[in-house]
Amino acid sequence: GFILGEKRIVPDVLFPVLHGKYGEDGCIQGLLELMNLPYVGCHVAASALCMNKWLLHQLADTMGIASAPTLLLSRYENDPATIDRFIQDHGFPIFIKPNEAGSSKGITKVTDKTALQSALTTAFAYGSTVLIQKAIAGIEIGCGILGNEQLTIGACDAISLVDGFFDFEEKYQLISATITVPAPLPLALESQIKEQAQLLYRNLGLTGLARIDFFVTNQGAIYLNEINTMPGFTGHS
Incomplete structure (x- = not known):
């Protein structure tokens, strides 16, 4: 637990909605495990692996999942x-x-x-x-997954931009970006994306929840972009 002033706080569970270095790379997860505190989301190894994009893409390649050169x-x-x-x-x-x-x-x-x-x-x-x-010419597609033994796979979302790319400002302010749910995809293509997302979720040992992001070209080719082991939870997430 924690000491706040003179009061000891023992949380039932922690929901670490933290991003980037220390928050999503296994550091806070390792600290919580050392403190024997239960938390929501991926454990240390999966969090660290998904933060390292190079290693993530190397492992995805062994599963037959493509990434950009x-x-x-x-x-x-x-x-x-x-x-x-x-x-x-x-x-x-x-x-x-x-x-x-x-x-x-x-x-x-x-x-x-x-x-x-x-x-x-x-x-x-x-x-x-x-x-x-x-750079992959196409649209960015996100696929959210929830669960451990039994998985719930949500409808894919599509991100459209007037110009540029989905950078920090766009992610948190939606200056010119629009997010469409469900994504305007043929059913067969959406099914392929969900299959790849589930394969990654299982084989990488993800737990709790995650969002797997892909690029999809006009020809229907699918490329893994990244995995967010703790999605943003902003007002437009």
Whole structure:
């Protein structure tokens, strides 16, 4: 429990609606387990794994679930020639993002080489590893799942933007974004997305609840984006 002033508080259960570093990466979950306090949501290992986008995508690939072409960079080994080859192979636009951060912080959409170094500097401010990722032309789809042994899979949602991408401001203020539920998808395609989401949820050991986000192209190709082990719970979530 906790000591507040002279009063001891022993909560029945905690609902850690916290995001990003320390809140969604297994740290607070580990603290609660050390204190023997029950909590809602994914446990330490699953939380940490889903925060590390590179590792998440590597494991998803073993399940036959595709992700956008991605290059992993280290702050300490950052070879310009490797970056140039990736851009030659995949072209612009690309996204440069921290490997382990939440709420779309530190992400930059880069359309030419002039903005490359600035975007890398921004992303490395959030950690020692950064991803360069090919931009997928399509719509962003979210699939919410609730449960442990028995799962409830919600209707998929679709995010539409006038311009840009679903960054921190859009996620929390909906400046130009609109969220449509259910997503305007063919039933067969929605079924494929839900199957992939459930496979990830089970195989990664997720518990309680999570939202699995994908990109879907106009041709119907599905790419894993990320997994939120504690969705936002904002007024428009």
